[in-house]
Amino acid sequence: MFLIPCPWCGERDEEEFSYGGEAHIERPKDPDALSDAEWADYLFMRKNPKGTHFERWNHAHGCRRWFNAKRDTVTHVIEAVYKMGEEKP
Amino acid sequence: MTSRYSIFSLMRNAIGYHQGWQRAWRSPEPKPSYDAIIIGGGGHGLATAYYLAKEHGITNVAVIEKGWIGGGNTGRNTTIIRSNYLWDESARLYDKSLRLYEGLSQEINFNVMLSQRGVLNLAHNLHDLREISRRVNAIRLNGFDSEMLTTEQVQAMVPILDCSKDARYPVLGASLQKRGGVARHDGVAWGYARAADGYGVDIIQNCEVTGIVREGGKVTGVETTRGLINAPKVGIVTAGHTSHVAAMAGLRLPIESYPLQAMVSEPIKPVLDCVVMSGAVHAYISQSDRGEMVMGAGIDHFTSYAQRSTLAVVEQQMAAVIKLIPILSRLRLMRQWAGIVDTCPDASPIVSKTPVDGLYVNGGWGTGGFKGTPGSGWVFAHTMARDEPHELNAPFTLDRFTTGALIDEHGAAAVAH
Ligand SMILES: Cc1cc2nc3c(=O)[nH]c(=O)nc-3n(C[C@H](O)[C@H](O)[C@H](O)COP(=O)(O)OP(=O)(O)OC[C@H]3O[C@@H](n4cnc5c(N)ncnc54)[C@H](O)[C@@H]3O)c2cc1C
Ligand SMILES: [Zn+2]
Numbered sequence: 037m038f039l040i041p042c043p044w045c046g047e048r049d050e051e052e053f054s055y056g057g058e059a060h061i062e063r064p065k066d067p068d069a070l071s072d073a074e075w076a077d078y079l080f081m082r083k084n085p086k087g088t089h090f091e092r093w094n095h096a097h098g099c100r101r102w103f104n105a106k107r108d109t110v111t112h113v114i115e116a117v118y119k120m121g122e123e124k125p
Numbered sequence: 126m127t128s129r130y131s132i133f134s135l136m137r138n139a140i141g142y143h144q145g146w147q148r149a150w151r152s153p154e155p156k157p158s159y160d161a162i163i164i165g166g167g168g169h170g171l172a173t174a175y176y177l178a179k180e181h182g183i184t185n186v187a188v189i190e191k192g193w194i195g196g197g198n199t200g201r202n203t204t205i206i207r208s209n210y211l212w213d214e215s216a217r218l219y220d221k222s223l224r225l226y227e228g229l230s231q232e233i234n235f236n237v238m239l240s241q242r243g244v245l246n247l248a249h250n251l252h253d254l255r256e257i258s259r260r261v262n263a264i265r266l267n268g269f270d271s272e273m274l275t276t277e278q279v280q281a282m283v284p285i286l287d288c289s290k291d292a293r294y295p296v297l298g299a300s301l302q303k304r305g306g307v308a309r310h311d312g313v314a315w316g317y318a319r320a321a322d323g324y325g326v327d328i329i330q331n332c333e334v335t336g337i338v339r340e341g342g343k344v345t346g347v348e349t350t351r352g353l354i355n356a357p358k359v360g361i362v363t364a365g366h367t368s369h370v371a372a373m374a375g376l377r378l379p380i381e382s383y384p385l386q387a388m389v390s391e392p393i394k395p396v397l398d399c400v401v402m403s404g405a406v407h408a409y410i411s412q413s414d415r416g417e418m419v420m421g422a423g424i425d426h427f428t429s430y431a432q433r434s435t436l437a438v439v440e441q442q443m444a445a446v447i448k449l450i451p452i453l454s455r456l457r458l459m460r461q462w463a464g465i466v467d468t469c470p471d472a473s474p475i476v477s478k479t480p481v482d483g484l485y486v487n488g489g490w491g492t493g494g495f496k497g498t499p500g501s502g503w504v505f506a507h508t509m510a511r512d513e514p515h516e517l518n519a520p521f522t523l524d525r526f527t528t529g530a531l532i533d534e535h536g537a538a539a540v541a542h
Contacts, residue, residue, distance in 0.1 A: 038435065038437070050437060051437055054426065055426050055427040055428075057381070057428075072527045072528070072529075073527050075527075076379075076526045076527040077377065079470075079526075080379035080470050080526045081377040081378065081379050081526075082368070082377075082378075082379065082380065082381050083368075083377075084368035084369075084378070084380055084381050084382055084428065085368075085369075085372075086366070086369045086382075086430045089428065091427075091428075109382075109428055109429050109430050109431070110429075110430045110431055111431070112429065112431060
C-alpha cells in the first residue's frame, strides 16, 4: 500500500486522499492584463516532470485539509510534506 | 529486402522446419544524419515513418526508440478500436484511422488481426442514456455507423452481462458501433516497422534521446545515448514522455502523465464476442483469441512515470467488473500492468507544429490512442513532410489552448479508451 503522510494525521492509505495536481501555480493578480498566451500558460501548461514534483493533496476521507507534497514521480517516494502557504522545501 | 508473407512463403518455410524465416526488419547503426528523425518507436512513431516514406517519398528517416519497439503503451493497451466520437473534428480523425485499419493487413502484408466484433458503450442511468443517444445521433449525422440498443438487445448480444432489474449497475441500453473492435497491438507495431524498414527507414532500438539540438530557433538534430544524430526535422512521438522530451527543447505542454492499468484473467472458453465498455464504472472488457478476459481500468489518481500496477486500482476495477459480469468472479488474474498515458485537458491529442522550427509533436493521445495509430501516423507524416497540418489534424494544434478552440471529448466520449 502507498502511504501518504498527512501533516495533521500522519501516514494514511492513499485511498483516503485526492490529488490536486501541480502546486504553486499562482492565480494571476491582474487577470485583465493577461495575454491569451499567458492565460493558456496559467490554465493549461504543466511541468509534468519525470522526477521531483511539487504537488497538492487533499486528505479527503480524513481531516479534509489540503497540503503540499514533494514527491518523486518515478519512485513515488514522498520527500516532504508541508502546509499550504509554506515555502517549498 | 523483406520477402512477402503469403500462404506460399508459409508452406515453403514449413518444409524447411521454419528455419528459413528472415528478420522482419534490420537493426542498423545510426547514420550521422537523416532527413527526418522520429523520437519514439511506438505504433504512432512507426506509422509516421511508414507514411513519410510511402505517401511523401521521404525514406531517409530514423525511428529512435529508447527500449524496444512497441514496448510502451502500444504493447500495453487493451486494443479497443472505434470511431464513435462526439465532435466533428474527432470523428473525422478517428474514422480516418479506422478506415486505414480496415485495409492495413493487406497494405502492409502483415496480419494485424483486426477483428470488427462491435463495441458496446453501456448506459447505467438516465443521464448516460441521454448522453449516449446524443452521441449516436451526432455520429450518424457525421455519416459514421452507430446505433442504440435496448436492454433486451444488449442482453441478447452479451448473455453474461447482468441486465437484471436489481443489478448494481443496471443496463438501460447501449450504443453499438459495429465497425469497432480490437486488433493485435504488437502486430500493428511490428507490421509498420517491417513495412517502413522495407522503404529503407532505419529503426534504431535501445537508443534514448537525451537532448534536442537547436540553432537559432531551428532544430538541427538530437543528442542520444549513441551519439549526436542530425536532422532538419524531428518529430516527438513519445506518449507518456511527451512533456519530458518536449522540455528538452524548452517547450511547455498542457499534458500530464498518469498510469493507466489493465489486466487479463486466466483463459476460458469463448463467452464474449464483442467489446463491452462502461464509462460510468471505467471498465472495458473483451476476450482475447487465447480466451483471456482483457480488462482495463480508469487512470490512476495521481501523476506518475512508474510503469507499475497498483493493488488499489486492481481492487476497484475488479469490484466493478464482477458486478457487470458476475461469472468473472471465479476467475484468477494472470497478469496486470500499467502504461504511462499522456492526458490533455480536453482529452484530445496534439498533432502539431511547435514554436521551434522543424520540431513537431504528436502526443496527448492519452488513454485512447491505439485506435488512432494509423490516422495519427498518416496526418503527422503529412504535417512533417509539408510543414503544415493536414485538414484532418488542423484543429488538433498546440495553439488551441491559446485560442480556446478546445475539442472537449472529456465528457463527450463517456470513457476515452
Ligand atoms: C492499460 C492501457 C490501456 C489502453 N487501452 C486502449 C484501448 O483500448 N484503445 C485505445 O485506442 N488506446 C488505448 N490505450 C492508449 C494507447 O495505448 C496509446 O494512446 C497509444 O498506444 C500510444 O501510442 P504511441 O506510439 O504514441 O506510444 P508508445 O507505444 O508508448 O510509444 C512511445 C515510445 O517512445 C519511447 N520513448 C520515450 N521517451 C523516449 C526517448 N527519450 N528517446 C527514445 N524513445 C523514447 C518509449 O519507449 C515508447 O516506446 C491504452 C493505454 C494503456 C496504458
Ligand atoms: Zn489529515
